[in-house]
Amino acid sequence: MSRTNLLDRREVTAALLRDRKDAIAIGGLGASTYDIAAAGDHDRNLYLWGAMGGAVMMGLGMALAQPDTPVVVITGDGEMLMGMGSLATVALQKPGNLSIVVLDNEAYGETGGQVSHTSATTDLVGVARACGIADSRGLDTMAEIEALAIRLQDVSAGPRFASVKIDPANLERVLSHRDGIFILNRLRGALGFKPI
Amino acid sequence: MHARTEAPAEAAPSWTGEIFSILQRFDVRQVPYVPDAGHSDLIKRVLASSTMRGIPLTTEEEGVALLVGAWAGGQRGALLMQSSGVGNCINMLSLTQIFRFPFLTLVTMRGEWGEFNPWQVPMGSSTQAIFELSGIKVLRASHPVEVSEVVEAAAGQAYNALTPTAVLLSQRLIGAKVFVK
């Protein structure tokens, strides 16, 4: 499933978040979270440093609670493979405001670059579509990424799933906050919720 | 192969209605679940509710992560599962410590009190210890009359004191599942 003209994960993430407005961004553990941090810290970022396989479900809970706010989950192929069933769960709920973007380097980059199932046999776009997410696409160009950045603001047409084949180079880590209680309560504060 | 017939359906026990009312009173909005026979009446009520959203999961750990997102977005939730599902959740249960969010789960117990199916026994036997090792308080209801006060206390401490809590609805309460040839 390898392709050429691979995109740069930092450029992709920055382009998705540049004009984010009120969008909430959730990053899967490891490199995706560093990419979101590299695009700029934000009150509406939920950074994960664990809970592998849980990023999409956090996005779903948020999307259902805040249906008028765009929610974008940006995660890795390994993280997505561990939570593949959540694509079926999302499809059933049809959250119009949820977008899922997999940065697919066909590897477990964070743990040493061991190849993942997407390098050989698994087609995550096909999986998402077969789970019932009709708007599931493989994106190859920055023009398509820019278009997705605009579409993800549309809270009525989701859920949408995109897999982006990215350059597998391991980039310098950009460390986000990792105190979950701080990150969660900052996000709740940005949405107008007071501490208990 | 033996044809399987379920035991004749009995009227739903009144305690499932009491649980539903408590969840309603605590303004629970998202109710993720993997079905269990012991939860079937509560699931029906949730799916028929206009204020709660029943969310079928493919595996129970999804529900723990879902409740983080729900709370981050301002909604309370409660996860319904059977004891075997607790094993599926273990890594995600870390989130209760990482995020200190109001986690409430109602667990129908199998593998105890006259169990017929040996495959339910190992997880049923470790359910409580797994929760406790994961930093989650465990309350148990074994008799119909105590269900509402136990669930009320659990919801109170989960939502008011951010104390992650599991209620074990014991097999004695639910009745051992009857397998008939």
Ligand SMILES: Cc1ncc(C[n+]2csc(CCOP(=O)(O)OP(=O)(O)O)c2C)c(N)n1
């Ligand atoms: C349950 C669990 N298993 C394994 C790990 C180790 N681990 C950390 S990051 C990671 C791989 C992430 O791969 P991917 O999502 O593709 O991200 P990438 O670094 O390739 O962008 C793994 C396996 C973990 N943290 N948790």
Ligand SMILES: [Mg+2]
């Ligand atoms: Mg990867």
